[in-house]
Amino acid sequence: MAWTKRVLRQPNEAKKQPQGASPLPDYRQYTLSNRQRAACLLVGGLLLYGIGYVFFHSVMIAFVLVGGTVLLPKYWSQYLLRRRREALGLHFKQALYSLSSSLAAGRSVENGFREAIKDLELLYPDGGNDLIRELEIICARMQYGQPIEEALQDFSQRADLEDIRNFADVFTTCKRSGGDLIEIVRRTSTIISEKLEITQEIGVMLAQKRFESKAMLAAPVLFLIFMDVSSPDYMEPLHSGGGLLISAIALLMYGGCSWMILRMMDIRL
Numbered sequence: 001m002a003w004t005k006r007v008l009r010q011p012n013e014a015k016k017q018p019q020g021a022s023p024l025p026d027y028r029q030y031t032l033s034n035r036q037r038a039a040c041l042l043v044g045g046l047l048l049y050g051i052g053y054v055f056f057h058s059v060m061i062a063f064v065l066v067g068g069t070v071l072l073p074k075y076w077s078q079y080l081l082r083r084r085r086e087a088l089g090l091h092f093k094q095a096l097y098s099l100s101s102s103l104a105a106g107r108s109v110e111n112g113f114r115e116a117i118k119d120l121e122l123l124y125p126d127g128g129n130d131l132i133r134e135l136e137i138i139c140a141r142m143q144y145g146q147p148i149e150e151a152l153q154d155f156s157q158r159a160d161l162e163d164i165r166n167f168a169d170v171f172t173t174c175k176r177s178g179g180d181l182i183e184i185v186r187r188t189s190t191i192i193s194e195k196l197e198i199t200q201e202i203g204v205m206l207a208q209k210r211f212e213s214k215a216m217l218a219a220p221v222l223f224l225i226f227m228d229v230s231s232p233d234y235m236e237p238l239h240s241g242g243g244l245l246i247s248a249i250a251l252l253m254y255g256g257c258s259w260m261i262l263r264m265m266d267i268r269l
Helices: 002-006 011-016 034-056 059-104 111-122 130-143 148-159 162-177 180-230 232-238 244-263
Strands: none
Touching: 002 244, 011 034, 034 059, 034 180, 034 244, 059 130, 059 162, 059 180, 111 130, 111 148, 130 148, 148 162, 148 232, 162 180, 180 232
16 A cells, blocks of 8 residues: 555646656556566567578677667557556456445445455455556545546546446446446446457457467578578579679568558457
8 A cells, every 4th residue: 555655646647747756557558567568578679680691690790680679669669558458447347246245245345346456366366466556546645535536537537448447437427326336337338348249259269370470480490490401502503792782672672562461350248
C-alpha cells in the first residue's frame, strides 16, 4: 500500500507532483527500461550482424547492417505495450468475476474490490500484476474519501481499453442513479467474458499461421547457412564482385517479404 499512497492524487493534480513521487501508470504507452533497451540493441545487433554476414561474408557490410538496430527499440516497446494491454484486459475480466461474486454475497462495493485483490493475488502470487496495483490504488483512494466513480474513471482513461471504459461509465451511471449494481456487474462480466473467449479462440487459430510465417522467414537464412557449410565453393561468387550486388538485391527482397508477412500477421483482435 505504500506504493499506492505515493501515487494518490487527483488527475488534475498530475502537473503538481512533488519531487520523488511516482506517477500513475499510463497504459497507452510503454517506456523501455535501460536494461530492456540494452538487451534489445544487443540481441538485434547480433541478429542483424549474423544476417549480414550470411548474405555477404563481409564483416564491414555486416557492421553497416547493425546500424538498423536503432529502429528496434520502438517496435519492441510497441510489442510489449500490446502484451501489457492484453494482460490487463484478461485480468480485468477475472476481477469482475470476483467483484460480481462478492456483491452477490452481500458485500459492499468497497469490500468487493478488496476481495478482488485477494483473488488476483492467489492467481498471480508473483506480484507483477498491473491490475492488482490499480485495484490497490482504487481502494486507497476510497479510504481517503474519494468517490469510487472518480477513481474508476481515472483508471479507465489511463487504460484506454473499451471494456474497462464501458464498465466505468456503466458503473458510474448506476451508482449515481441507484440502479441494480449487482445485476449490472454480473451482466457486464458475462459480456466481457464472452468477448474475450471469442478473441482467444481467434488468437488460437491465428497462432499456427504466425508460427508458419516465422518459419518462412527463417528458411532463407537457414538455407544460405546450409549452402555455405555444404558447398562453400558454389557460394563463393556471391561474396565478391557482382555477386555482392546480387546478394544486396536478394537481401532487399527478403526484407520486403519479411515486412509484408509481419504486416499480414499483425491482426488486431
